[in-house]
Amino acid sequence: MPFSKKNLPLKSKNISDWYNRLVIEADLADYGPAKGTMIFKAYGYAIWELVQSHMNKLIKAMGVDNVYFPLFIPESLLNREKKHLKGFSPELAVVTIGGGEELEEKLIVRPTSETIMYQAFSRWVQSYRDLPILINQWCNVVRWEKRTYPFLRTSEFLWQEGHTAHATHEQAWEMTIRAMEMYTKTYRDYFSLPGYVGKKSPAETFPGADTSLSYESLMPSGKALQSSTSHDLGQNFSKPFEIDFLDKKGKKQFVWQTSWGLSTRSIGGLILAHGDDQGLRLPPELAPVQVVILPVVLDDKILKFCRQIAVRLEENNVRIKIDERDDERLGFKINKWELKGVPLRLEVGAKELKSKTVTLVRRDSGGKESVKLNQSAAKIKSVLDQIQKNLFNKAVNNLKNNTREINDYGRFKTQMSGQKGFIQAFWCGAPVCEEKIKAETKATTRCLPLTAKKEKGRCIYCRKPAEHRWYFAQAY
Amino acid sequence: MPFSKKNLPLKSKNISDWYNRLVIEADLADYGPAKGTMIFKAYGYAIWELVQSHMNKLIKAMGVDNVYFPLFIPESLLNREKKHLKGFSPELAVVTIGGGEELEEKLIVRPTSETIMYQAFSRWVQSYRDLPILINQWCNVVRWEKRTYPFLRTSEFLWQEGHTAHATHEQAWEMTIRAMEMYTKTYRDYFSLPGYVGKKSPAETFPGADTSLSYESLMPSGKALQSSTSHDLGQNFSKPFEIDFLDKKGKKQFVWQTSWGLSTRSIGGLILAHGDDQGLRLPPELAPVQVVILPVVLDDKILKFCRQIAVRLEENNVRIKIDERDDERLGFKINKWELKGVPLRLEVGAKELKSKTVTLVRRDSGGKESVKLNQSAAKIKSVLDQIQKNLFNKAVNNLKNNTREINDYGRFKTQMSGQKGFIQAFWCGAPVCEEKIKAETKATTRCLPLTAKKEKGRCIYCRKPAEHRWYFAQAY
Numbered sequence: 001m002p003f004s005k006k007n008l009p010l011k012s013k014n015i016s017d018w019y020n021r022l023v024i025e026a027d028l029a030d031y032g033p034a035k036g037t038m039i040f041k042a043y044g045y046a047i048w049e050l051v052q053s054h055m056n057k058l059i060k061a062m063g064v065d066n067v068y069f070p071l072f073i074p075e076s077l078l079n080r081e082k083k084h085l086k087g088f089s090p091e092l093a094v095v096t097i098g099g100g101e102e103l104e105e106k107l108i109v110r111p112t113s114e115t116i117m118y119q120a121f122s123r124w125v126q127s128y129r130d131l132p133i134l135i136n137q138w139c140n141v142v143r144w145e146k147r148t149y150p151f152l153r154t155s156e157f158l159w160q161e162g163h164t165a166h167a168t169h170e171q172a173w174e175m176t177i178r179a180m181e182m183y184t185k186t187y188r189d190y191f192s193l194p195g196y197v198g199k200k201s202p203a204e205t206f207p208g209a210d211t212s213l214s215y216e217s218l219m220p221s222g223k224a225l226q227s228s229t230s231h232d233l234g235q236n237f238s239k240p241f242e243i244d245f246l247d248k249k250g251k252k253q254f255v256w257q258t259s260w261g262l263s264t265r266s267i268g269g270l271i272l273a274h275g276d277d278q279g280l281r282l283p284p285e286l287a288p289v290q291v292v293i294l295p296v297v298l299d300d301k302i303l304k305f306c307r308q309i310a311v312r313l314e315e316n317n318v319r320i321k322i323d324e325r326d327d328e329r330l331g332f333k334i335n336k337w338e339l340k341g342v343p344l345r346l347e348v349g350a351k352e353l354k355s356k357t358v359t360l361v362r363r364d365s366g367g368k369e370s371v372k373l374n375q376s377a378a379k380i381k382s383v384l385d386q387i388q389k390n391l392f393n394k395a396v397n398n399l400k401n402n403t404r405e406i407n408d409y410g411r412f413k414t415q416m417s418g419q420k421g422f423i424q425a426f427w428c429g430a431p432v433c434e435e436k437i438k439a440e441t442k443a444t445t446r447c448l449p450l451t452a453k454k455e456k457g458r459c460i461y462c463r464k465p466a467e468h469r470w471y472f473a474q475a476y
Numbered sequence: 477m478p479f480s481k482k483n484l485p486l487k488s489k490n491i492s493d494w495y496n497r498l499v500i501e502a503d504l505a506d507y508g509p510a511k512g513t514m515i516f517k518a519y520g521y522a523i524w525e526l527v528q529s530h531m532n533k534l535i536k537a538m539g540v541d542n543v544y545f546p547l548f549i550p551e552s553l554l555n556r557e558k559k560h561l562k563g564f565s566p567e568l569a570v571v572t573i574g575g576g577e578e579l580e581e582k583l584i585v586r587p588t589s590e591t592i593m594y595q596a597f598s599r600w601v602q603s604y605r606d607l608p609i610l611i612n613q614w615c616n617v618v619r620w621e622k623r624t625y626p627f628l629r630t631s632e633f634l635w636q637e638g639h640t641a642h643a644t645h646e647q648a649w650e651m652t653i654r655a656m657e658m659y660t661k662t663y664r665d666y667f668s669l670p671g672y673v674g675k676k677s678p679a680e681t682f683p684g685a686d687t688s689l690s691y692e693s694l695m696p697s698g699k700a701l702q703s704s705t706s707h708d709l710g711q712n713f714s715k716p717f718e719i720d721f722l723d724k725k726g727k728k729q730f731v732w733q734t735s736w737g738l739s740t741r742s743i744g745g746l747i748l749a750h751g752d753d754q755g756l757r758l759p760p761e762l763a764p765v766q767v768v769i770l771p772v773v774l775d776d777k778i779l780k781f782c783r784q785i786a787v788r789l790e791e792n793n794v795r796i797k798i799d800e801r802d803d804e805r806l807g808f809k810i811n812k813w814e815l816k817g818v819p820l821r822l823e824v825g826a827k828e829l830k831s832k833t834v835t836l837v838r839r840d841s842g843g844k845e846s847v848k849l850n851q852s853a854a855k856i857k858s859v860l861d862q863i864q865k866n867l868f869n870k871a872v873n874n875l876k877n878n879t880r881e882i883n884d885y886g887r888f889k890t891q892m893s894g895q896k897g898f899i900q901a902f903w904c905g906a907p908v909c910e911e912k913i914k915a916e917t918k919a920t921t922r923c924l925p926l927t928a929k930k931e932k933g934r935c936i937y938c939r940k941p942a943e944h945r946w947y948f949a950q951a952y
Contacts, residue, residue, distance in 0.1 A: 095572075
C-alpha cells in the first residue's frame with residue numbers, strides 16, 4: 001500500500017485506511033472499550049467545542065434557549081408515537097437494572113428526545129401565550145452500532161437537537177427553514193463545506209415528520225453525507241402527546257412542531273472532505289490551533305522572539321501554539337502539524353530574528369511568504385480568512401465537477417457504478433421508481449431544493465412525465 | 477402553612493417545601509418521567525452554562541484540555557479496582573440489551589469515569605515525555621436515586637470530572653491542591669459562597685483515593701454541603717490499570733494520579749444558600765438575566781426608552797431582559813422577577829422618561845436608587861459588583877455565626893440536635909470515635925484545613941490527646 005512521507009496511507013489510494021489511521025495519528029480520537037464507542041481526544045473534542053461555540057450564537061439569535069432533558073426514557077413513552085419508534089427500535093440500548101434491582105419498566109437510553117420532551121410540552125402548554133416553545137439541547141445520544149467508524153458511525157454520539165412548538169403551521173414551517181438556514185451558514189462559513197439543501201422524498205423523510213429538509217455534502221468517495229436535518233413535524237406528535245392550547249378565540253388547538261439536529265458526524269465529514277495525502281486540513285474557523293509557531297532552533301533568543309509573536313497573535317484572538325518540544329527535529333514537527341491540519345505554520349529562525357520578520361507557510365496551498373513582525377497579526381488574520389475561503393472554493397468546485405444532469409438511465413447506472421457523485425435527474429415521484437433505482441444503483445433521492453423550478457421532463461426510470469429534477473447519490 | 481406574597485412557602489418556616497416549590501415556580505427545573513430524573517429548564521440550565529463558562533477559563537489556565545469519553549463502561553472494567561467499585565455498586569444503572577439483543581457483557585452507565593479513562597491512559601503513556609496527562613470532561617453521570625430533590629439529588633446529574641496523571645507524587649499533590657483552589661475561586665467569586673476547605677478523614681475519603689480534599693459550605697438547615705472534591709489518587713489506579721512509563725533513567729514507574737469534580741448539585745447549594753422568603757437571589761456572575769427592565773406602562777415612548785437603556789447595557793456585556801408582556805400587571809412582574817432572583821430591576825415610567833433617568837431596585841437589599849441615563853451603564857456594573865460582594869459577605873457572616881469551637885461533648889450533642897452548623901472540635905483520629913459521634917449526633921468529620929496548626933487538646937469523644945480541631949457537621 002502506498003504511504004505518504006507521514007506514514008499515512010494515501011487518501012487517493014485507500015480512503016478508508018487513510019481515514020482510520022489519520023483519526024488516530026492526528027490525535028483526534030481513540031476507540032472505547034464497548035463496541036461501537038469512541039473517545040474524543042482533546043484535539044478532536046476542541047473542534048466540536050468550536051462548532052458549539054459558533055452554533056450557540058446562531059441558535060441564540062433565533063431566540064432558542066438551551067435546556068437539558070434526562071438521558072433515560074421509559075419504554076412506554078417511546079412507544080406512544082409508533083411511526084417514529086419504528087425507525088429506532090433495532091438501535092436501542094436498554095437499561096433493565098437500576099440500583100441493584102430489576103426495573104419494573106425498562107428505560108431506553110435516548111436515541112433522540114422527541115418523546116421525553118413532548119410529554120413535558122403537554123404539561124407546559126395551556127394557552128397561546130405559552131407558545132412558541134423554542135429549545136435546544138447539546139447532549140449524547142445512543143443508537144446501537146457494532147462497527148465503529150470514528151465520528152461517522154458510533155453507538156454513542158454527541159449532537160444538538162432543537163425542538164420547537166408553535167401555534168400555527170406557518171410558524172413551524174418558517175422555523176424548519178430557519179434552522180436549515182442556520183446549518184447552511186454553519187457548513188459554509190465554518191466547515192467550508194458546500195452542500196445541496198432541500199426536502200427529502202417521503203421514503204427518506206424522518207419517521208414522524210411531514211417534511212424533512214437536509215443538507216447533503218459530497219464526500220471524496222463520491223457519496224453524499226446527510227450532514228444535518230430539519231423536520232417539520234406537523235401535528236404528528238402533538239396529537240398522541242396531547243400538546244394542545246386554547247387559541248385567542250378560546251378554541252382548543254394542537255401545536256405544530258419542528259425538530260432539527262447536527263451531530264459529531266459532521267466532524268467526520270470535515271476530515272473526509274478537506275483532508276489530503278499529507279493529513280488533515282482544518283478550516284481556520286474550526287481549527288483548535290490556527291497558527292503553530294516552530295522555532296527552527298531551540299535557542300533562548302529565538303524562543304523569546306516566538307513568544308513575542310505569540311503575544312501579538314493572542315491579543316488578536318488567534319489560537320496559537322509554540323512547539324517547544326526538544327525531542328523532535330524540525331522536519332518531524334513540520335510533518336506532525338501538517339498531519340494535524342493546522343492552517344498556518346510560522347517558521348522562526350536566526351534569519352527571521354535578525355530581520356524581524358516571520359515566515360508563513362500555508363497548509364492549504366503550501367505557499368510561503370515572509371512578513372514584517374509589526375504587520376504580522378493583521379497579515380496572519382487576513383491569510384487565515386483566505387484559507388477559510390480557499391477551502392470552501394475548492395470544495396465548491398469539487399461539488400460542481402461531481403454533479404451531473406443525467407437524463408438517460410443507462411448513463412445514470414454507469415455513473416453510479418464508477419465515479420458516483422450527485423446526479424440531477426427527473427423523478428416522477430412514484431415510490432416504486434425510487435425503490436428500483438436504489439436496488440439497481442444504490443443511489444437514493446437525496447433532496448429537492450425548495451426553490452427548484454418546475455420543468456417538463458420524463459422520469460429517469462419509468463419515462464412518465466416528471467416535473468422536478470431531484471438530487472440522487474449513494475448515501476454515506 | 478405560611479406563604480409569601482408570591483404564594484411561596486416561607487423559607488424560614490419550611491425550607492424543603494420552599495425549595496421544591498421555588499425550583500418549579502422560578503422555572504429552573506421540572507421532574508423527568510423516570511424515577512430520580514429531572515429536566516433542566518432554560519433558566520436553570522443557563523446558570524449551569526455560566527458555571528461552565530467561568531470554570532472553562534480556570535481549567536484551561538491550569539493547562540487542562542477538555543475531552544469526551546464514552547458513557548458505557550463494560551462491567552469487567554469497573555470491577556478492576558475493587559475498592560473504588562464498592563462505593564458505587566448499589567447505585568449503578570445497567571444496560572443489558574443493545575441493538576435488540578441480550579449483551580454478552582453488561583454495560584454500566586458511567587457513575588464516574590476513572591476506570592474507562594485509565595484504561596486508555598495505560599495505552600497512551602509509555603515514556604515520561606507522555607506526562608503529564610491533564611484532561612477534563614463535562615458530561616452526564618448516573619447514580620441511582622429513588623427520590624428526586626432537583627439539583628441536589630438526582631439519578632442523572634451533570635458535572636465536570638478532571639483527571640490527571642503525573643510522573644511524581646509531588647506533582648500530583650500539587651495538582652490536587654490547584655484543582656481545589658480553582659473550586660475555591662469558583663465558589664467565592666462566582667457562587668458568592670464561602671466554605672471550609674481541607675482534607676477528609678480516612679472514613680470520608682473517596683474509595684480509591686489516598687487523600688480527598690473538599691469544599692464544605694453551610695446550608696440554611698445548618699447542614700454541610702460537600703460542594704466539590706479533589707482527590708489525590710496516589711498509585712491506586714495506576715497499578716491495577718498498569719499505567720506505567722519509563723522515567724528519564726529508563727526505569728519503569730507507575731504514574732501518580734488525581735481526579736476532581738463539581739456537579740449541578742452546586743446549583744442546589746446556590747439556591748438554598750442565597751434564596752429568601754421572596755424567592756431566589758442569584759449572584760450577578762451566575763445570573764442568566766442580570767438586569768430586568770420593566771416598563772411601568774406599555775407605551776411606545778417608554779418601550780423605546782427601555783430599548784435605549786438595553787442597548788447601552790448590552791454594549792457593556794450586561795445580560796438584560798425587557799419584560800414587554802402585555803398580559804401581566806407591573807406588580808405581578810415585580811414579584812415574578814424577584815422570585816426568579818434577578819439581581820437588579822429597572823423600573824421605567826413617565827417620570828424616568830421625562831428626567832432621562834432610570835430607577836434601580838436591588839434584589840439583595842431592596843435598595844432603590846435613581847441614576848442618569850448617561851451614567852447608567854457604569855453605575856449598574858458597579859452595583860452588580862456590590863451585589864456580588866454583598867451576597868458573599870452575608871454568607872461569610874452566616875458561616876462565621878454558625879461555626880463554633882466546642883470542647884465539651886455534651887454541648888456538641890446539644891448543638892447538633894438544635895441549630896447544628898459547623899463545630900470545630902478536637903478529634904484524636906481514631907475511627908471508632910468518629911463512628912460513635914456519627915451514630916450519636918449524625919455529625920461527621922467534614923474536613924481538616926491543610927493549614928491547621930497543631931494544638932494540644934483532647935478528643936471531644938474519648939478525651940485522649942488530640943492535635944487538631946476538625947470541622948464537624950451533619951452532611952446534607
